[in-house]
Amino acid sequence: MSETQPDPHRLPAVYLAPGPYAGGTAWPAGPPPGWHPGRYPRGPQWGDAAWGGPVWGGAAWGPPARTRWDVPPPPGTPYDQMARTVLNRWWRPIVGTLAIVATFVVISIGAGLVAYLVSLVTRVPMTGSGPRLFADPVLDLGFQLGVIALLLPLVLGAAWVFQRRPPGSLSSVALRLRWRWLAACLLVAVVSVVLGQAAEAGMLLSAGVGPGYGWAGWGAFLPALIVILLLVPFQAAAEEYAYRGWIIQGLGAYFRSPWPAILLGAVAFAASHGYTGWGIVYVFVFGVLMGWLAVRTGGLEAPIALHASNNVVAFGLVAASGDMNGALEQGAVPWQALIGSAVQFAVFGFGVLIIARKWAIQTLSR
Known part of the structure; x- marks a missing residue:
C-alpha cells in the first residue's frame, strides 16, 4: 500500500525517511536542492504570493487591493488643468461650486447668530445697521476676517469630496504648498508693497492730497495689529484658494486655455468687493495678475504672498x-x-518670474 503523496505546494516541517511512494521511486532524505530554511522564517504556506500559491485572474489569492478615494492628475499636467483626473466628470465642478456657496452662506448666517448670542452673554454691544456686527471695530474686523477664512476648508473639502482629487492639488502642481517658494515670494511681496505705497503716497502728495497716514499710539495700534497678523494670512489664502484655485481649476476641466478661468475669477473677485470707479479697475487687474502668476508658477504661493502682504500693510496703516x-x-x-x-504689480511680477526661472520652480505635475 503506497504512502499518501506529499502536498507539492507546502514543504513538510520534518522530512520523511527514504521509502517508496506512488511512482515507485524513493522519497529523498532531506530538503530538495536549492532549499534554504532561513529564506522563509515561518515556512511558505499555500496561498503565499512568494511561494507562487493559487492565483485567480493572475493575482495572488487574497483580498483585492484597496483603491484610493482621491486620484491625482496625470504627470505633465499644468496648474489650471489639475481637476482633469480619470474621475473627472462634467458635473463635478458645478456641484462642488454650488456646495461651496450654499455651505458658506449657511456658515455665515450661523456665525452671525453665534455672534449675537455671545453679545447677549458678554454684553458686548452690536451695531444695528450696515455690514458691521460689533460696535468695537477691532472685534468686528476679527469676526469678518474669520468668517472669510472659513472658505479655506470648504474649498479644500469640495476638491476632495466632489472632484475626488487630493486637496493639495489646489495648492500647487506638487500637491502641496511649497513653503520655501512661499517664503521667497513673501520677501518679494514685502518689497513690492513698500515701493507701491511709497509711489502712491508721492503721487497723492503731488496732487495735494494727503495719504492718510497717522499715529494713534501703541495702545490703539497693538490690539488691532495682533488681530491683523493672526487672521489676515488665512483670509487672504482663503480668497486665493477660492478665486484663483477653485475657479481656475474648475473651468480648466472644460477649457484648454487658462484665460477664460483667469478672467472669470478676476470678475468674481472684483464683484465680491465694494469698490467703485478706479477701485474696480484695481481689484480686477489684481485678480488677473494673481491668476496668471498661479498658472505660470504652478501654484498659489505667489498670489497668497502678495495678497497677504498687501492686506497686512493696508490694515496696518489704518490701525x-x-x-x-x-x-x-x-x-x-x-x-x-x-x-x-x-x-x-510690476515689481512683484518681474521679481517672482525671475526667481522662479532661476530656481526652476515646478510648473507641471509629476
Missing part, C-alpha cells in the same frame, strides 16, 4: 492711524493710487 471704523470700508479710489498699484 496705526487709529481709524479702525473705516478698516472695512470700500468705495472710490483716486486714480493716483493706481500708479502705486502699477509699481507694486
Whole structure:
C-alpha cells in the first residue's frame, strides 16, 4: 500500500525517511536542492504570493487591493488643468461650486447668530445697521476676517469630496504648498508693497492730497495689529484658494486655455468687493495678475504672498492711524493710487518670474 503523496505546494516541517511512494521511486532524505530554511522564517504556506500559491485572474489569492478615494492628475499636467483626473466628470465642478456657496452662506448666517448670542452673554454691544456686527471695530474686523477664512476648508473639502482629487492639488502642481517658494515670494511681496505705497503716497502728495497716514499710539495700534497678523494670512489664502484655485481649476476641466478661468475669477473677485470707479479697475487687474502668476508658477504661493502682504500693510496703516471704523470700508479710489498699484504689480511680477526661472520652480505635475 503506497504512502499518501506529499502536498507539492507546502514543504513538510520534518522530512520523511527514504521509502517508496506512488511512482515507485524513493522519497529523498532531506530538503530538495536549492532549499534554504532561513529564506522563509515561518515556512511558505499555500496561498503565499512568494511561494507562487493559487492565483485567480493572475493575482495572488487574497483580498483585492484597496483603491484610493482621491486620484491625482496625470504627470505633465499644468496648474489650471489639475481637476482633469480619470474621475473627472462634467458635473463635478458645478456641484462642488454650488456646495461651496450654499455651505458658506449657511456658515455665515450661523456665525452671525453665534455672534449675537455671545453679545447677549458678554454684553458686548452690536451695531444695528450696515455690514458691521460689533460696535468695537477691532472685534468686528476679527469676526469678518474669520468668517472669510472659513472658505479655506470648504474649498479644500469640495476638491476632495466632489472632484475626488487630493486637496493639495489646489495648492500647487506638487500637491502641496511649497513653503520655501512661499517664503521667497513673501520677501518679494514685502518689497513690492513698500515701493507701491511709497509711489502712491508721492503721487497723492503731488496732487495735494494727503495719504492718510497717522499715529494713534501703541495702545490703539497693538490690539488691532495682533488681530491683523493672526487672521489676515488665512483670509487672504482663503480668497486665493477660492478665486484663483477653485475657479481656475474648475473651468480648466472644460477649457484648454487658462484665460477664460483667469478672467472669470478676476470678475468674481472684483464683484465680491465694494469698490467703485478706479477701485474696480484695481481689484480686477489684481485678480488677473494673481491668476496668471498661479498658472505660470504652478501654484498659489505667489498670489497668497502678495495678497497677504498687501492686506497686512493696508490694515496696518489704518490701525496705526487709529481709524479702525473705516478698516472695512470700500468705495472710490483716486486714480493716483493706481500708479502705486502699477509699481507694486510690476515689481512683484518681474521679481517672482525671475526667481522662479532661476530656481526652476515646478510648473507641471509629476
